Amino acid sequence: YKPSKHIIMGNAAAKELKATVIENGSIEPSMSISPSLVSTAATEAKVSGMMEKTWTNSETGDVLFKMKGKGMIKSHTLIFDALGKEIATIIIFKKQMRSCVQYICKSEPTFDGQEALPAEELKRAGIDEGAVLYVFAILESQMEGMGGAQSVYSVVTGKEGDDFTKTQVYTGEKLSAMNFYAVFKAGDTPVAKASMKGMSFNPTVEAGAGVDILAIINVGYSLVGDGSSAGALAGAGVV
Numbered sequence: 001y002k003p004s005k006h007i008i009m010g011n012a013a014a015k016e017l018k019a020t021v022i023e024n025g026s027i028e029p030s031m032s033i034s035p036s037l038v039s040t041a042a043t044e045a046k047v048s049g050m051m052e053k054t055w056t057n058s059e060t061g062d063v064l065f066k067m068k069g070k071g072m073i074k075s076h077t078l079i080f081d082a083l084g085k086e087i088a089t090i091i092i093f094k095k096q097m098r099s100c101v102q103y104i105c106k107s108e109p110t111f112d113g114q115e116a117l118p119a120e121e122l123k124r125a126g127i128d129e130g131a132v133l134y135v136f137a138i139l140e141s142q143m144e145g146m147g148g149a150q151s152v153y154s155v156v157t158g159k160e161g162d163d164f165t166k167t168q169v170y171t172g173e174k175l176s177a178m179n180f181y182a183v184f185k186a187g188d189t190p191v192a193k194a195s196m197k198g199m200s201f202n203p204t205v206e207a208g209a210g211v212d213i214l215a216i217i218n219v220g221y222s223l224v225g226d227g228s229s230a231g232a233l234a235g236a237g238v239v
Helices: 010-019 119-124 213-222
Strands: 043-048 052-057 063-070 076-081 086-095 099-106 134-143 149-160 163-174 181-186 189-195 204-207
Touching (some): 010 181, 010 189, 043 213, 099 213, 134 163, 134 213, 163 213, 181 213, 189 213
Antiparallel strands (some): 063 076, 076 086, 086 099, 163 181
16 A cells, blocks of 8 residues: 555545545446446435444435444444345455455355355354355455545455455545545546545445445445444444
8 A cells, every 4th residue: 555645634635525526437237236336327325323324315315225234343244225135245354453354245256166255254254154155345445644544445356376366446545634534536537535524423425427336335434444333434433
């Protein structure tokens, strides 16, 4: 990770976020966690709830998806679509003091010949024996000084030895400030941004068309916590 260029505070971060112009993305459906959650127009999303979080379209009020944390020490997060169908599971693969690697998993393979996660990996995340999950995407986050953070979101494409090969899809950066301000990019193009007013505990995410809203929001979670039920956005008070 390269140190953030955005060592800025308070009003400067807010001004930078406001000045960031969001453009449309162009993600392929096969690269999205759930094609139904790829935005078809510019979208603003907001969240409500604590341990069970519901993300809705701010304009229409329609439910986009729900997230439910399970467990504390051995923990994982379940994601459900608007109809209540489970579409993904998030587990922590590796966590250190200032960095975290998470797996976003689905019930079907992402690439030919992919093996399901081993039972011991599932047990470590508090997932019942007998579950079959395959890694779909990897979230790698790094905390920085002055409240900043960066995260990289990639979809797996194969495996070489013990390591996944992957294609980078999005990056996220939390601007250095007490409040939560973040910009998300596809390559060098800003496709979404997020902010939280004061201690409202309710962030708002704005995204262009053609953006995987679910992926972007999970990148946002990774910028301030590990996304688990124990640490979900606790760093920013966004739970």
